[in-house]
Amino acid sequence: MGEFGLIKRLTKDIKPVQPSTQKAAGDDCAVMNFGKVKNLKSPRVLMTTDMLLEGVHFNLEYVPLKHLGYKAAVVNFSDIYAMNGTPTQITVGLGISKRFSVEEIEELYSGIRLACERYGVDLVGGDTCASMTGLTISITCLGVADEKDIVYRNGAKLNDLICVSGNLGTAYMGLQLLERELMVQRATNYGNNPSSNGETEGPSAFEGKEYLLERQLKPEARRDILEPLRKAGVKPTAMMDISDGLSSELMHICSQSNVGCCIYEDKLPIDYQAAALAEEMNLNIVTCALNGGEDYELLFTCSLDDYEKLIPVEDLYIIGHITKPEYGCNLIGRNGEELALKAQGWNAFEN
Amino acid sequence: MGEFGLIKRLTKDIKPVQPSTQKAAGDDCAVMNFGKVKNLKSPRVLMTTDMLLEGVHFNLEYVPLKHLGYKAAVVNFSDIYAMNGTPTQITVGLGISKRFSVEEIEELYSGIRLACERYGVDLVGGDTCASMTGLTISITCLGVADEKDIVYRNGAKLNDLICVSGNLGTAYMGLQLLERELMVQRATNYGNNPSSNGETEGPSAFEGKEYLLERQLKPEARRDILEPLRKAGVKPTAMMDISDGLSSELMHICSQSNVGCCIYEDKLPIDYQAAALAEEMNLNIVTCALNGGEDYELLFTCSLDDYEKLIPVEDLYIIGHITKPEYGCNLIGRNGEELALKAQGWNAFEN
Numbered sequence: 001m002g003e004f005g006l007i008k009r010l011t012k013d014i015k016p017v018q019p020s021t022q023k024a025a026g027d028d029c030a031v032m033n034f035g036k037v038k039n040l041k042s043p044r045v046l047m048t049t050d051m052l053l054e055g056v057h058f059n060l061e062y063v064p065l066k067h068l069g070y071k072a073a074v075v076n077f078s079d080i081y082a083m084n085g086t087p088t089q090i091t092v093g094l095g096i097s098k099r100f101s102v103e104e105i106e107e108l109y110s111g112i113r114l115a116c117e118r119y120g121v122d123l124v125g126g127d128t129c130a131s132m133t134g135l136t137i138s139i140t141c142l143g144v145a146d147e148k149d150i151v152y153r154n155g156a157k158l159n160d161l162i163c164v165s166g167n168l169g170t171a172y173m174g175l176q177l178l179e180r181e182l183m184v185q186r187a188t189n190y191g192n193n194p195s196s197n198g199e200t201e202g203p204s205a206f207e208g209k210e211y212l213l214e215r216q217l218k219p220e221a222r223r224d225i226l227e228p229l230r231k232a233g234v235k236p237t238a239m240m241d242i243s244d245g246l247s248s249e250l251m252h253i254c255s256q257s258n259v260g261c262c263i264y265e266d267k268l269p270i271d272y273q274a275a276a277l278a279e280e281m282n283l284n285i286v287t288c289a290l291n292g293g294e295d296y297e298l299l300f301t302c303s304l305d306d307y308e309k310l311i312p313v314e315d316l317y318i319i320g321h322i323t324k325p326e327y328g329c330n331l332i333g334r335n336g337e338e339l340a341l342k343a344q345g346w347n348a349f350e351n
Numbered sequence: 352m353g354e355f356g357l358i359k360r361l362t363k364d365i366k367p368v369q370p371s372t373q374k375a376a377g378d379d380c381a382v383m384n385f386g387k388v389k390n391l392k393s394p395r396v397l398m399t400t401d402m403l404l405e406g407v408h409f410n411l412e413y414v415p416l417k418h419l420g421y422k423a424a425v426v427n428f429s430d431i432y433a434m435n436g437t438p439t440q441i442t443v444g445l446g447i448s449k450r451f452s453v454e455e456i457e458e459l460y461s462g463i464r465l466a467c468e469r470y471g472v473d474l475v476g477g478d479t480c481a482s483m484t485g486l487t488i489s490i491t492c493l494g495v496a497d498e499k500d501i502v503y504r505n506g507a508k509l510n511d512l513i514c515v516s517g518n519l520g521t522a523y524m525g526l527q528l529l530e531r532e533l534m535v536q537r538a539t540n541y542g543n544n545p546s547s548n549g550e551t552e553g554p555s556a557f558e559g560k561e562y563l564l565e566r567q568l569k570p571e572a573r574r575d576i577l578e579p580l581r582k583a584g585v586k587p588t589a590m591m592d593i594s595d596g597l598s599s600e601l602m603h604i605c606s607q608s609n610v611g612c613c614i615y616e617d618k619l620p621i622d623y624q625a626a627a628l629a630e631e632m633n634l635n636i637v638t639c640a641l642n643g644g645e646d647y648e649l650l651f652t653c654s655l656d657d658y659e660k661l662i663p664v665e666d667l668y669i670i671g672h673i674t675k676p677e678y679g680c681n682l683i684g685r686n687g688e689e690l691a692l693k694a695q696g697w698n699a700f701e702n
Contacts, residue, residue, distance in 0.1 A: 022395065026607070027504050028433040028591060029397040029494065034385050044373065045396060046380040049476060049491055051444035055483035082379040093402035093444075093489045125400060127489075132406035138444045138478075138489035140400055143380065153378050240379060256377070 006102065007128055010109045016122040018088045020144065023124075030124035032089060034144060042147035047140065048079035054134030062178045065104055067217045068137070069111025075243065076141035077119050078221035078296045082241040083152070085145030086223075087119060092126035095136030112139075119221065149235070151300070156238040156257035160301040160322040163236075164269060165225040166315055168246055169285055172292025173274040174209075174216025176281060181205050211273055219296045225315060226298075232309040236300035245291040248343040249299050251329050257301075260327035263320030263341075265334050290331070290341070357453065358479055361460045367473040369439045371495065374475075381475035383440060385495060393498035398491065399430040405485030413529045416455055418568045419488070420462025426594065427492035428470050429572035429647045433592040434503070436496030437574075438470060443477035446487035463490075470572065500586070502651070507589040507608035511652040511673040514587075516576040517620060517666055519597055520636055523643025524625040525560075525567025527632060532556050562624055570647045576666060577649075583660040587651035596642040599694040600650050602680050608652075611678035614671030614692075616685050641682070641692070 011025045019038065023031035037043040052058060052072050060068075073090060080087040092112060096105060105128075116123050121141070184205070206213060221241075229236070238257055240249045246268075254261050268289050278285035301322055302310060310316060320332075329341040362376045370389065374382035388394040403409060403423050411419075424441060431438040443463060447456060456479075467474050472492070535556070557564055572592075580587070589608055591600045597619075605612050619640050629636035652673055653661060661667060671683075680692040 023503070028430040029399040029436070031434070031496075031501060032396040032398065033393075033498075034396055035394060042384075043386060045383040045385055045493075047383065047440065047442060047476060047491075047493065048380040049442040049444050049478050049489070051446055051478045051480055051487070051489060053446050053480060053482050053484075053487065056446075056481055079379040083382070085380070089398065091398060091400040091491060093400050093491075095402055095404045095407075095487065125398065127400050127402045129402055129404060130407055131404050133404075133484035136402070136404065136446065136487050136489075138400070138402060138487075140398075140442060140444075140491035142396075142398065142493075145382075147384075150382060152374070 006105070007126065009102070010106065010128070011123065014113070014123055016124070017120055018122045020088055021122045021124060024122060025125050030089065030091065032142070037144050040144060040146040043144050044147050044150060046080050046083050046085045046143040046145060048076055049138065049140040050076050050079070052137040054136070059182070060135070062182055063217060065107040066111035066114070069108040070115045070218055072137045072139050073112045073115035073121070074219055074221050075296060076139050077115070077121065077223070078241040078243070080141055080143035081221050081223050081226060082239050082298060083143070083145060084149050084226060084236070084239060085143040087121045087141050087143040089122045089124045089142040090116065091124060091140050093138035094126065094128045095131035096128065097131045097133060097135065100135070119223070151236045151239040153238050153240055153253050154256040156253050156259050156301040156322050157303070158259060158322055158324060159304045160237050161304060161307060161310070161318050162250070162261060162263060162320040162322065163300050163302060163310065164242070164246070164317050164319055165222045165298040166295070167269040167271040167274070168242065168295050168297065169289035169292040170212055170215040170271045170274045171219060171294040172288050173277050174212035174214070175294070176283070177206065177209055177212055177277060178216065180281070209273055209277065211271065212277065216294065219294065221296060222298045225313070228313045232313055234302055234306045234309050236302055239298060239300035242295045242297045242299050243293060245293040246299065247290045247341040251341060251343045253299070253301065254329050258325050260323040260325050261320060261329050262323050262327065262332060264332045267317065267319040269317040357456070358477065360453070361457065361479070362474065365464070365474055367475070368471055369473045371439055372473045372475060375473060376476050381440065381442065383493070388495050391495060391497040394495050395498050395501060397431050397434050397436045397494040397496060399427055400489065400491040401427050401430070403488040405487070410533070411486070413533055414568060416458040417462035417465070420459040421466045421569055423488045423490050424463045424466035424472070425470070425570055425572050426647060427490050428466070428472065428574070429592040429594070431492055431494035432572050432574050432577060433590050433649060434494070434496060435500050435577060435587070435590060436494040438472045438492050438494040440473045440475045440493045441467065442475060442491050444489035445477065445479045446482035447479065448482045448484060448486065451486070470574070502587045502590040504589050504591055504604050505607040507604050507610050507652040507673050508654070509610060509673055509675060510655045511588050512655060512658060512661070512669050513601070513612060513614060513671040513673065514651050514653060514661065515593070515597070515620060515668050515670055516573045516649040517646070518622040518625070519593065519619060519646050519648065520640035520643040521563055521566040521622045521625045522570060522645040523639050524628050525563035525565070526645070527634070528557065528560055528563055528628060529567065531632070560624055560628060562622065563628065567645065570645065572647060573649045576664070579664045583664055585653055585657045585660050587653055590649060590651035593646045593648050593650050594644060596644040597650065598641045598692040602692060602694045604650070604652065605680050609676050611674040611676050612671060612680050613674050613678065613683060615683045618668065618670040620668040
């Protein structure tokens with residue numbers, strides 16, 4: 001049907017919901033009017049981009065296309081929320097190989113559109129082209145924020161509290177679960193491994209572990225934490241979303257803010273399902289929480305003066321505090337031992 | 352050196368020149384202030400995205416990395432100019448396989464940065480990741496325009512003049528030249544073709560044809576035509592840039608404007624080097640001009656009342672006029688014969 005036919009089919013019935021969207025798909029560019037954004041005195045436009053490549057960021061052997069589309073959009077929204085902004089528009093670049101049917105591309109797109117619907121974001125354009133190799137998804141997201149509300153990475157101050165919006169390492173354990181099951185399936189399919197080996201649990205392999213899969217396959221961006229913070233009168237001093245892992249992101253905030261930090265092992269929020277699976281797989285759940293990545297929780301620092309205001313906020317965990325730069329970035333273990341944080345990121349797990 | 356080290360190296364010394372750029376690389380998002388853009392009463396933000404994939408859009412056997420980076424940026428600028436806007440910021444998504452050295456990636460980036468410098472655009476962010484397969488480049492560009500200046504595709508009116516900003520089919524002939532030389536080189540390298548066959552002209556194969564190569568490898572976006580038009584007091588009624596080919600783009604304008612068109616073979620601007628090479632290669636240069644693509648010239652329509660004002664504008668060719676929709680889209684040949692235009696696009700040439 002050709003590129004234009006495909007784009008037409010993928011983008012039909014899209015109705016912009018953002019007042020700033022003046023002209024969406026169908027021309028050389030989308031057109032936005034950010035001049036007067038409701039309730040914003042000095043509107044600023046935020047822009048972020050993320051590229052997802054098959055075989056690097058996702059494995060289509062176990063990632064459903066609709067989930068992939070959803071996640072590809074949400075990780076961009078997460079970057080906008082991490083600046084304390086509101087995502088408003090995205091453009092989608094897709095490189096598609098011939099092995100995909102139109103229905104499969106529609107499935108991928110339906111995930112992107114569902115994410116847009118849920119987060120009130122307009123899909124305003126894109127570029128769809130043939131790929132000689134794997135599937136490529138590149139999404140760019142615009143957002144808005146009032147000048148005074150924007151939170152950068154470089155504002156953390158001595159004695160600030162370090163907070164996260166939810167449990168860590170869970171998405172990584174979800175990935176481990178999927179990878180393990182894939183290995184089992186492959187072994188079964190090739191007949192190298194009799195089904196009686198006790199590992200091929202079939203459909204029940206994921207039973208009781210649905211939450212881990214959800215965190216890996218269909219993460220949400222934590223906009224729900226920003227509103228309660230605003231209502232409580234708290235503006236974070238520095239903020240990032242956790243895509244590469246707590247250690248790595250925390251070290252970014254510290255290096256850009258020229259401070260050190262101290263976090264406590266026993267304060268790290270860890271999901272019990274994730275902990276149980278880590279035990280089963282002989283993994284250290286604390287290492288997973290520090291370096292697992294893809295949790296898309298918000299990591300932020302707040303003034304110590306805001307401590308009382310933070311208490312009633314749900315899903316908020318205070319895990320440590322900001323120190324002088326010469327102290328470095330450290331984790332205090334359960335037995336009081338001090339360990340320097342390392343920015344491994346999730347890539348390190350691949351080795 | 353890791354992703355962050357690489358990005359730091361690639362983006363060091365980048366100094367924003369656009370007043371709207373408030374915060375470039377180094378945080379979750381770039382931050383822009385489009386509230387007060389000089390000379391614009393009602394600023395609008397334009398957004399466009401383009402994805403380039405190795406093996407589909409470019410062949411690294413003959414495309415130098417610096418040229419590739421330059422072109423990847425410029426084709427985005429071209430989309431902004433095609434709305435009568437000014438490009439202001441880009442983000443760059445790169446998927447890089449292990450076969451590339453840091454120096455090669457710097458070479459690619461230097462082309463992107465050169466294009467940004469020449470067109471006054473800020474590189475404000477990006478995403479660089481490992482690719483298991485070929486090189487992937489995804490660039491998203493923002494731009495600004497005053498509400499009243501924006502030119503869409505749907506404004507062409509009956510009797511409007513159809514104009515292009517420069518010769519057509521030249522980039523396509525440049526591609527043919529490069530492909531031919533590649534075949535010769537391959538044959539020579541594999542020893543299947545003795546060097547005495549008269550085709551392996553070596554370094555002189557491109558002599559006298561440098562312009563064709565330049566149009567293919569290092570196209571420019573035609574911002575230089577917009578200023579004279581503005582000074583002449585002419586606002587196009589509809590506009591697009593020619594990336595897929597004149598026929599295809601003209602049919603877009605006509606379908607979106609609900610009009611027909613009539614263009615004349617003898618009015619099509621054709622470069623003499625391109626015509627000579629087409630002759631040599633047994634190609635019909637008019638077909639190349641209609642469907643070749645990648646010329647990145649501007650195609651626009653203007654009111655017939657503006658005819659006198661258009662005459663002094665350099666590099667502007669009037670190739671036909673807008674008709675009633677029932678007439679369809681037609682080319683009048685040199686002998687007066689009428690041919691219906693087909694939206695082949697450049698992909699059709701691949702078959």
